[in-house]
Amino acid sequence: MGYKFGTKSITRLGGVHPDLVDVFTNAIEISKIDFGISCGVRSKKEQARLVASGASKTMNSKHIPQxxxxxxxxxxxxxxLDGRLSWELPCYWKAGDAILKASREKGVKLRWGACWHIYNLLHLDHHKKSCEELCMEYTDLRRSQGKTPFIDSPHWELGK
Ligand SMILES: [Zn+2]
Known part of the structure; x- marks a missing residue:
């Protein structure tokens, strides 16, 4: 506990909406797992490349300056995790819980890439759920619709 961002993560927060910077800067301090920022701003060109590779589904990415x-x-x-990069979902639940906690305290509406069906995680229906519960809810919902869940657990964006 008591983690803080490295220089690269801080640089990558440049050009990101101040509310998000505020939430994530607080989240890293209260998180039970260490995490960094891999992307804030993305150009249209970079986004087009990600869509072409299948890593992203949309050209309306919130990473592109709005x-x-x-x-x-x-x-x-x-x-x-133990000083090494990890893509395991439970790590992202843990970091996400700190992000959610910070967003709830600051009143910043968020949407998360592992529960796309919720556009505002501050909504009363969801404000007590953990990231694991939210992720499971989304997965179950998609399966019940006969659709594959599109889990992008590292991704967070401003909600509405
Ligand atoms: Zn993203």
Whole structure:
């Protein structure tokens, strides 16, 4: 506990919406797992490459500076487990719980890439759920619809 961002993560927060920067800067301090920022702002060109490779589904990515204010409205994280990079889902639940806690305290609406069906995680229906519960709920919902879940657990964006 008491983690803090390295220089690269701090640099990658440049151009990101101040509310997100505020939430994530607080989240790293209260997180039970270490994590960093892999992406804040992304250019249209980079996004096109990700869509072509299947890593992203949309050209309307919130990482692209938004017309309304010129900021990126999204952040991707990566987790460290025992000092090594980890892509295991439970790590992202753990980091996510700190992000949710920070967002709830600051009143910043978020949407998470492992529960796309919820556009505002501050909503009363969801404000007590853990990231594991939210992720399971989304997975169950997609399966009940006969659809494959698209889990992008490192991705967080401003909700509405
Ligand atoms: Zn993302």
């Amino acid at each position: 017309e309304v204010d010129g900021f990126s409205h999204a952040i991707d994280i990566f987790c460290y």
